[in-house]
Each structure stands twice: as C-alpha cells, then as structure tokens.
Amino acid sequence: MNSASQLKNFHCISEEELFAKLNLSDARGLSQDEAARRLQIFGPNELAEEEKVPWWKFLLRQFKSPMVYVLALAACISIIMGERLDAGAIVVVILINAVIGFLTEYRAEQALQALKSMVVRQVKVIRDGEIRLLxxxxxVPGDVVLLEAGDVVPADGRLIEAFSLAVDESTLTGESVPVDKTTDTLPEDTLLPDRINCLYTGTAVVRGNGKMLVCATGLHTELGRISTMLQKVEKREIPLEARLAKFTKFLIKLVLAIVVLIVAIGVLEGNELLAMFQTGIALAVAAIPEGLPFVATMTLALGVHRMAKLNALVRNLASVETLGSTSVICTDKTGTITLNKMTVRESLIASDKARELLFRVAVLCNNASINHENQIGDPMEVALLKWAYDNGFDPNEIRREYPRLKEDPFDSSVMRMATYHDDGIAVKGAPERLLQDCSFIYENDALKPLSSTLRDKWKDDVERLAKMGMRTLAFAFGRSLDELAFLGVVGIMDPPREEVKEAVASCRDAGIHVIMVTGDHVTTAVAIAKEVGIMDDHGLEALDGRQISEMDEEEIARRAREVAVIARVFPEHKFKIVKGLQKAGEVVAMTGDGVNDAVALKQADVGIAMGIQGTEVSKEAADIILEDDRFATIVNAVAEGRRIFDNIRKAVIYLLCCNLSEVLVVFGGILLKLPALLLPLQILWINLVTDVIPALALSLDPPEADTMKRPPKRKDEDILTRAHQIKIGFFGSVMFLGVLGITLYSLKYLGFSSLKATEISFHSLVLTQLFFVFSVRESSILRNPADLLKNPYLFLGVLASMLLQVAITYIPIFQRVLRIVPLSAGEWGIVLIGALIPTFVLQLYKLIKGV
Known part of the structure; x- marks a missing residue:
C-alpha cells in the first residue's frame, strides 16, 4: 500500500492489520519525510473554524419580527396623519425592545473554538525510532504517541501498549468512572463507550501509561465528527416567537376589520369618506398594543434575572418561556441526578475481626489522597478513603504505621492491585477474582478455609449489589499472594441528590416526562432511575445505545412516553433521541455537560448545560447554564418559565381589552351620534399611562396556584386561544358599557357640556383600565381579597398611574393639549363610580364562575 488513510472502526482490526493499513512497518514510527508527506495529504490535526457572526447581524436580528413590522407601519401611518408624538412613542418602543434583546442575546458562537482548546499543544511522538516533542x-495517521497520567489524548487511535492505563472519557461518553484500557481486539459491533482498546481526542489519562497508534486526526476524529454535526444543526423556531408571529397575524386581521367597519358605518351615517378613513386609521393605530413587545421583552429580561437567582443563567431571552413549555426533560445522570461523587453505599464484611483489617487494606491498597482542600486520584479510591475516614480510620495515620514497601499496580489481566507491607500483603480487586484467589476467610473471628459453599454465597451477595447498580470491590490480606484471607466486599455508587425525588414527582404532577440519558451502564442507570422515581414498575422501560441505533426517528416518536432510561449512548444517539421526541410533538429540554452532548443541546428546544462539570463546548451550545448542576434547578426554572408565559398572556389580554374598550368607546359615540367621547391625543395619553406601567407590573405577578399542577401547553397553542378571544371581547365590552353609561348619565341627567362629558369619559376609561388589571388574574378578589396585594408592585403601579392622572389636570400644558380642567370632588366621585362598576361586574362574574 502506497499511502495510509484515516481509519474507522479500528477497534475491531488486529494490530498486524492496523500496521498494514497505515503503511507502517513497526512501532518505531514514521520517518520525518513520510510524516510531512502525510501532513500535506490529510492536513493539520485541528478542527475547522466556523465563521463568526458579526455583532451587527445580532442587532439586525432583533428587528426581524412580524410585530415590529406592524409597529413600524403604525408609526409611518401616524407620521402621515400628523401624529408625530404617537409615531415617536412607537419608534422608541421598537428601539428599546431591540437594544434589550441585543444586549441579552449577543454571544459569539464559540463552540468550535472551545472544541479546539481541548486539543493539546505538545505531544510525545516516535519518529525515526526516536521520541520527539511535537x-x-x-x-498524522500512522504516528505512534506516548501517553502517561496527566496527558490529554491528542488524536483518535488504537492502543498497542497499555500498563495499568485508565482514561477519563466522561467528556465524550458521559461515564463517570475512568475506563481501564487494554490492547485486545474487540468485536465489530462493540459500542463506542465499550471500546476499551481505543483512545479518543480530548479525553484524559488518569493512571498508567501506554503507546497509541494514531488512526484518525482532525475532523475525522470523534471530536471532529461532533464539531461537523454541530455546524449542521439549525436551531429550531422558539415556541414564543411562533406564538407572537401567529398573534401578530390575528392582530393585523383585527386592525383591518376595525378600519373597514368604522369607515363603512361612518359613511352610512352621512359622514365624509376621507374623515372617516382618517378616524378608522387613527383607531387602528390605537388598537395596536405598542407596549406589547417592550412588556414581553422586559418580562423575559426580569425572568432571566429571577432565574439567575435560581442558579440558572439564560443565554437568550425566549428560552425562558420555552422552558416553561417543556413536555419532556432528557437529563444526564452524573452530576445532575447524582452528586458526581463516588460513595461507598453498602459494605459486606466477613466478620467483626475482619472489619479493622478491611479498612486498613482499603487505605493501604490505594493511591488516592484527600485533604480539606482537594482530592487526588481515582474516584473509587477517593471514595474508599472517605469511607474509612468517616468510620474513624485516619488514612494518614494508617499509612504512617504501615509504610508501603512495594506495589503491584492494578492489572486488567489479573483484575487486582496489591501493596506489600512489613506485616503482609494488602489486596483489592474484582470480587469474582479475589474469591477465586483467596484460600481463607475470617468467620466468627477465626481464620477458616474458604469453602465452595461460602464462595457461592458471597457471589450471590456481589450479584445483588451489582443489580442495584453498584460497582463492587473485594478486599483480602495475607502473608503472601498464595495465602490470602477474604475480608469482604463494598458497593460503590454515585448516589442521587436528596432533592431529586421530589423534583421528579413535581415533573410528574406537571405532565412532564423525564428520561435519563446517560453513557453509563444500563444496570446502574436503572437502579438510580428507580430510586429517584424516574422509572417504576408500571410499563416504563430502559433502552441502550444499540437499540437506539436500530430504531428510526418515527419509532422513537411512537415510544417517546414509554421509555424512562436510555443508557450507553453516544452523540448520534442523543441527537436522534431529541429529533424523535420533537417529531412526536414534544418540546424537549436536554441537559448535558460533555462534548458528546453539544449536538443534542443545540438541536433541543432548550439546551441546558452544567456550569460546574460542563465543558465549554456544551455551554456554548446551550441556551441555559445551571450554576449548581442540580436537576431540581431545572424544575424550578420550568416553573419560572410557566409563570413568565402566564404573565405575558395576562399582559396581552390586559392590553387588548384596554385597546378594545377605547375602540368601542369611539365607535359607540359615532354609532349613537354622541359628541366625541375621546379626543385623539387623549387616546394616546391613555395608551401611555395605562399600558406600560400596569402591564409591566403584571410581569412580577407570583405564579398561579396550579402552575406545576397542570400539563404543559400544547406546542401549537396560541398566546390567545378561542376562550381568551371571547374573554377579551366580553371584558372590553363591559369596560366600554361602564364608561358609556357614566358619560350618558353626565350628559342626560347632570347636564354637563359635551366637553365636560368627554373629560368624564376620558378619566373614567383610564381608571377603569387601571382597575381592570386586577381582573386579568384567574381568581376573583371577592373570593380571595388577599390577592389584591399579592403583587405589591402592581398595586403601587396602579396607584402611581392614578395619581399621575389626577396630577395632569393641574398642569397647564396637559390642560391645553388634552382639553381638560381640574374636577371637583363630586365629579371625581362620578368618575370613580363609573370606573368601579365594570370592575365589580367582572369580579362578580368570576365569583359566579367559581374562580
């Protein structure tokens, strides 16, 4: 063969065949000339950079919204009609909304830069039979690389030598425990997490040393493949954006209907066509809730601030609401459901006499170290030291009393480690191997032969621990390796966080399906899932990566709600799982911390990265970053997302009801041939004083009582359902009838002038709308009076707006522009009655409905 190539599936190729495929004669490595030639063919061992998005594109993106287009059209019409103040107010709202969105969402897409940073700079390579630092x-493929503890693997390759080599592959596979490596050839269908004869770019050597034959570099590595997938993933449309776009279409239809209706009725009543057209346009502009984009953006921004206090950092605004729409949470196990701290959860000790000796062996046959500041070593060995310390055995004292003379490092072929001391040999290893190697056992405080019956009993105990998802270790001690006494077994496991069980139950109440997606073994994952309530005995099942590989997205979609655990997965699996769930109509939140999670995080409706254990790659691909890595924080964030959407919906209903009442007041005056009940500038003032402050205060409303007791919103559910549209029509009509009634009373029975009646109508409508903000909530104040003060910001906002409305009657410029004068106490009393009647009617209606 004249040239080598980038290899795939090199785990199942024999060492001799590997050398042949890579056109390499032996482990002396490539010549410098051949390496240079291959570098020209394959290119450098690095990942391609994605083109950076300039800041101005992020800014322009804020203006690409149907609602912004409608507001811009309204501003243009206002300028044409001479309403420059109205147009200016609309433009200011558009700009503020864009600036807030830009400042919150502007983040450079640095996922590939983060990936590149994981590729080490200098490596030891054998070239021309000599060790060189390059x-x-x-x-290039064909290079022989030397690796030892502390090194980061620089490329993908096959081990040709391994001495007690263990590698932390958690960033790639999600498995929490370092993997012991071997040089054995594996079957072709071996899954990536089980390919113990291979090393992959970006993983870290934690123990031992070895030689690796480079088989793939750059974009052909597993890390490179993930980066390629990451570039191809297009972020899905965010549900809130889709809902706002649909709402905007509804609003456009409503505005056009208002214009046509006003013009038609006005002309039929004998008014001039041009005058009525101008009136219709003015009302159409008034009907558009100019403050909605600002209120929605500020509600999301305030939600982001609140979520930061909940230890959830949000990278883009709309993801807050999307999280509230989540119907499925695909969660990682390690560090999210569990503590990411290996812990001895159960111990089986041969006898009381063996107890002290077992703890001594656990400390002596151990290369880890712990102190108050940090811990160093294999997580399982660290767990043993902590276990010993917690049981009153000080590791430092034991090691001083029994100094180590020699060590046999852990060897995967004999499946044990041994350390030599003055009084004997301490051994730990796989229980099945030690039970075979031991000749004696401490039973009833006496050393007795280890019978086959006892061996079988201990094997049953070990199997029981294994079925509980625990990793088992056995301990022995003796004068020589041929005279070992069996001491006992411990079960080690990464335990679940205390609060997870309650958080999972909360998800169940909220109609959210939780799926544990992990690189760990099925047995371990199922044990944890059952312990925290993700999995039960009522039909939910566990799958592994091999089964997912054989399923298509349609089958995943069909079985979406039947699966609780998916184990032994790698990047394509997670991506496929998310797409399958989305095909089933689910809104998917995916958590992750490793490089292997990045593609799925980007594809998910909400990607949630871990802030403590997470890689920079996962953080850059995610929408939300958890500062504490807790599953409970996700559930709290879901509740916050639901609260935010509820409050945005309240604001929309409030704004549309208020604007509809204004349209009906003007329309009713024309229909009944009354004097103008509202002047154009009075309509503008009403929008300014009643829209922004109360609607913004609504964003601070606490969650409704049933926030986490109801199922998620359907994916296709609009901001305003048919029921909400009917409610808006009803509420707007009640406010209109109240204002119309008090105006007619002022004209017909009190004999007020048309100008005074217009002012009464003006003030009454403002106060009616301010009082109405309390009727937007689901429950009636008559049933729950305390609700009036459950959001003090809303109460203070309404009070401030009322005082402002009174104050303008004494300010000359407002008196001239709005054609108003100070009212007497009696006249204010009439206004107050006119405003309270609609509020009382609406609250009574809610009381009768039983809410």
Missing part, C-alpha cells in the same frame, strides 16, 4: 497539529 505540536499536536502535526500528528
């Missing part, structure tokens, strides 16, 4: 970018 930049990792110069590695």
């Amino acid at each position: 930049p990792s970018q110069e590695l």
Whole structure:
C-alpha cells in the first residue's frame, strides 16, 4: 500500500492489520519525510473554524419580527396623519425592545473554538525510532504517541501498549468512572463507550501509561465528527416567537376589520369618506398594543434575572418561556441526578475481626489522597478513603504505621492491585477474582478455609449489589499472594441528590416526562432511575445505545412516553433521541455537560448545560447554564418559565381589552351620534399611562396556584386561544358599557357640556383600565381579597398611574393639549363610580364562575 488513510472502526482490526493499513512497518514510527508527506495529504490535526457572526447581524436580528413590522407601519401611518408624538412613542418602543434583546442575546458562537482548546499543544511522538516533542497539529495517521497520567489524548487511535492505563472519557461518553484500557481486539459491533482498546481526542489519562497508534486526526476524529454535526444543526423556531408571529397575524386581521367597519358605518351615517378613513386609521393605530413587545421583552429580561437567582443563567431571552413549555426533560445522570461523587453505599464484611483489617487494606491498597482542600486520584479510591475516614480510620495515620514497601499496580489481566507491607500483603480487586484467589476467610473471628459453599454465597451477595447498580470491590490480606484471607466486599455508587425525588414527582404532577440519558451502564442507570422515581414498575422501560441505533426517528416518536432510561449512548444517539421526541410533538429540554452532548443541546428546544462539570463546548451550545448542576434547578426554572408565559398572556389580554374598550368607546359615540367621547391625543395619553406601567407590573405577578399542577401547553397553542378571544371581547365590552353609561348619565341627567362629558369619559376609561388589571388574574378578589396585594408592585403601579392622572389636570400644558380642567370632588366621585362598576361586574362574574 502506497499511502495510509484515516481509519474507522479500528477497534475491531488486529494490530498486524492496523500496521498494514497505515503503511507502517513497526512501532518505531514514521520517518520525518513520510510524516510531512502525510501532513500535506490529510492536513493539520485541528478542527475547522466556523465563521463568526458579526455583532451587527445580532442587532439586525432583533428587528426581524412580524410585530415590529406592524409597529413600524403604525408609526409611518401616524407620521402621515400628523401624529408625530404617537409615531415617536412607537419608534422608541421598537428601539428599546431591540437594544434589550441585543444586549441579552449577543454571544459569539464559540463552540468550535472551545472544541479546539481541548486539543493539546505538545505531544510525545516516535519518529525515526526516536521520541520527539511535537505540536499536536502535526500528528498524522500512522504516528505512534506516548501517553502517561496527566496527558490529554491528542488524536483518535488504537492502543498497542497499555500498563495499568485508565482514561477519563466522561467528556465524550458521559461515564463517570475512568475506563481501564487494554490492547485486545474487540468485536465489530462493540459500542463506542465499550471500546476499551481505543483512545479518543480530548479525553484524559488518569493512571498508567501506554503507546497509541494514531488512526484518525482532525475532523475525522470523534471530536471532529461532533464539531461537523454541530455546524449542521439549525436551531429550531422558539415556541414564543411562533406564538407572537401567529398573534401578530390575528392582530393585523383585527386592525383591518376595525378600519373597514368604522369607515363603512361612518359613511352610512352621512359622514365624509376621507374623515372617516382618517378616524378608522387613527383607531387602528390605537388598537395596536405598542407596549406589547417592550412588556414581553422586559418580562423575559426580569425572568432571566429571577432565574439567575435560581442558579440558572439564560443565554437568550425566549428560552425562558420555552422552558416553561417543556413536555419532556432528557437529563444526564452524573452530576445532575447524582452528586458526581463516588460513595461507598453498602459494605459486606466477613466478620467483626475482619472489619479493622478491611479498612486498613482499603487505605493501604490505594493511591488516592484527600485533604480539606482537594482530592487526588481515582474516584473509587477517593471514595474508599472517605469511607474509612468517616468510620474513624485516619488514612494518614494508617499509612504512617504501615509504610508501603512495594506495589503491584492494578492489572486488567489479573483484575487486582496489591501493596506489600512489613506485616503482609494488602489486596483489592474484582470480587469474582479475589474469591477465586483467596484460600481463607475470617468467620466468627477465626481464620477458616474458604469453602465452595461460602464462595457461592458471597457471589450471590456481589450479584445483588451489582443489580442495584453498584460497582463492587473485594478486599483480602495475607502473608503472601498464595495465602490470602477474604475480608469482604463494598458497593460503590454515585448516589442521587436528596432533592431529586421530589423534583421528579413535581415533573410528574406537571405532565412532564423525564428520561435519563446517560453513557453509563444500563444496570446502574436503572437502579438510580428507580430510586429517584424516574422509572417504576408500571410499563416504563430502559433502552441502550444499540437499540437506539436500530430504531428510526418515527419509532422513537411512537415510544417517546414509554421509555424512562436510555443508557450507553453516544452523540448520534442523543441527537436522534431529541429529533424523535420533537417529531412526536414534544418540546424537549436536554441537559448535558460533555462534548458528546453539544449536538443534542443545540438541536433541543432548550439546551441546558452544567456550569460546574460542563465543558465549554456544551455551554456554548446551550441556551441555559445551571450554576449548581442540580436537576431540581431545572424544575424550578420550568416553573419560572410557566409563570413568565402566564404573565405575558395576562399582559396581552390586559392590553387588548384596554385597546378594545377605547375602540368601542369611539365607535359607540359615532354609532349613537354622541359628541366625541375621546379626543385623539387623549387616546394616546391613555395608551401611555395605562399600558406600560400596569402591564409591566403584571410581569412580577407570583405564579398561579396550579402552575406545576397542570400539563404543559400544547406546542401549537396560541398566546390567545378561542376562550381568551371571547374573554377579551366580553371584558372590553363591559369596560366600554361602564364608561358609556357614566358619560350618558353626565350628559342626560347632570347636564354637563359635551366637553365636560368627554373629560368624564376620558378619566373614567383610564381608571377603569387601571382597575381592570386586577381582573386579568384567574381568581376573583371577592373570593380571595388577599390577592389584591399579592403583587405589591402592581398595586403601587396602579396607584402611581392614578395619581399621575389626577396630577395632569393641574398642569397647564396637559390642560391645553388634552382639553381638560381640574374636577371637583363630586365629579371625581362620578368618575370613580363609573370606573368601579365594570370592575365589580367582572369580579362578580368570576365569583359566579367559581374562580
């Protein structure tokens, strides 16, 4: 063969065949000339950079919204009609909304830069039979790389030598425990997490040393493949954006209907066509809730601030609401459901006499170290030291009393480690191997032969621990390796966080399906899932990566709600799982911390990265970052997302009801041939004083009582359902009838002038709308009076707006522009009655409905 190539599935190829495929004669490595030639063919061992998005594109993106287009059209019409103040107010709202969105969402897409940072700079390579230190970018297929504890693997390759080699592959596979490596050839269908004869870019050597034959570099590595997938993933449309776009279409239809209706009725009543057209346009502009984009953006921004206090950092605004729409949470196990701290959860000790000796062996046959500041070593060995310390055995004292003379490192072929001391040999290893190697056992405080019956009993105990998802270790001690006494077994596991069980139950109440997606073994994952309530005995099942590989997205969609655990997965699996769930109509939140999670995080409706354990790659691909890595924080964030959407919906209903009442007041005056009940500038003032402050205060409303007791919104559910549209028509009509009634009373029975009646109508409508903000909530104040003060900001906002409305009657410029004068106490009393009647009617209606 004249040239080598980038290899795939090199785990199942024999060492001799590997050398042949890579056109390599032996482990002396490539010649410098051949390496240079291959570098020209394959290119540098690095990942391609994605083109950076300039800041101005992020800014322009804020203006690409149907609602912004409608507001811009309204501003243009206002300028044509001479209402420059109205147009200016609309433009200011558009700009403020854009600036807030830009400042919150502007983040450079640095996922590939983060991936590149994981590729080490200098590596030890054998070239021309000599060890050389080279930049990792110069590695090519066929290079032989030397690795030892502390090194980061620079390329993908096959081990040709391994001495007690263990590698932390959690960033790639999600498995929490370092993987012991071997040089054995594996079956072709071996899944990536089980390919113990291979090393992958970006993983870290934690123990031992070895030689790796480079088989793939750059974009052909697993890390490179993930980066390629990451570039191809297009972020899905955010549900809130889709809902606002649909709402905007509804609003456009409503505005056009208002214009046509006003013009038609006005002309039929004998008014001039041009005058009525101008009136219709003016009312159409008034009907558009100019403050909605600002209120929605500020509600989301305030939600982002609140979520930061909940330890959830949000990278883009709309993801807050999307999280509230979540119907499925795909959660990682390690560090999210569990503590990411290996812990001895159960111990089986041969006898009381063996107890002290077992703890001594656990400390002596151990290379880890712990102190108050940090811990160093294999997580399982660290767990043993902590276990010993918690049981009154000080590791430092034991090691001083029994110094180590020699060590046999852990060897995967004999499946044990041994340390030599003055009084004997301490051994730990796989229970099945030690039970075979031991000749004696401490029973009833006496050393007795280890019978086959006892061996079988201990094997049953070990199997029981394994079925509980625990990793088992056995301990022995003796004068020599041929005279070992069996001491006992411990079960080690990464335990679940205390609050997870309650959080999972909360998800169930909220109609959210939780799926544990992990790189760990099925047995371990199922044990944890059952312990925290994700999985039960009522039909939910567990799948592994091999089964997912055989399923298509349609089958995943069909079985979406039947699966609780998916184990032994790798990047394509997670991506496929998310797409399948989305095909089933689910809104998917995916958590992750490793490189292997990045593609799925980007594809998910909401990607949630871990802030403590997460890689920079996962954080850059995510929408939300958890500062504490807790599953409970996700559930709290879901509740916050639901609260935010509820409050945005309240604001929409409030704004449309208020604007509809204004339209009906003007329309009713024309229909009944009354004097103008509202002047154009009075309509503008009403929108300014009643829209922004109360609607914004609504965003601070606490959650409704049933926030986490109801199912998620359907994916296709609009901001305003048919029921909400009917409610808006009813509420707007009640406010209109109240204002119309008090105006007719002022004209017909009190004999007020048309100008005074217009002012009464003006003030009454303002106060009616301010009082109405309390009727937007689901429950009636007559049933729950305390609700009036449950949001003090709303109460203070309404009070401030009322005082402002009174104050303008004494300010000359407002008196001239709005054609108003100070009212007497009796006249204010009439206004107050006119405003309270609609509020009382609406609250009584809610009381009768039983809410």
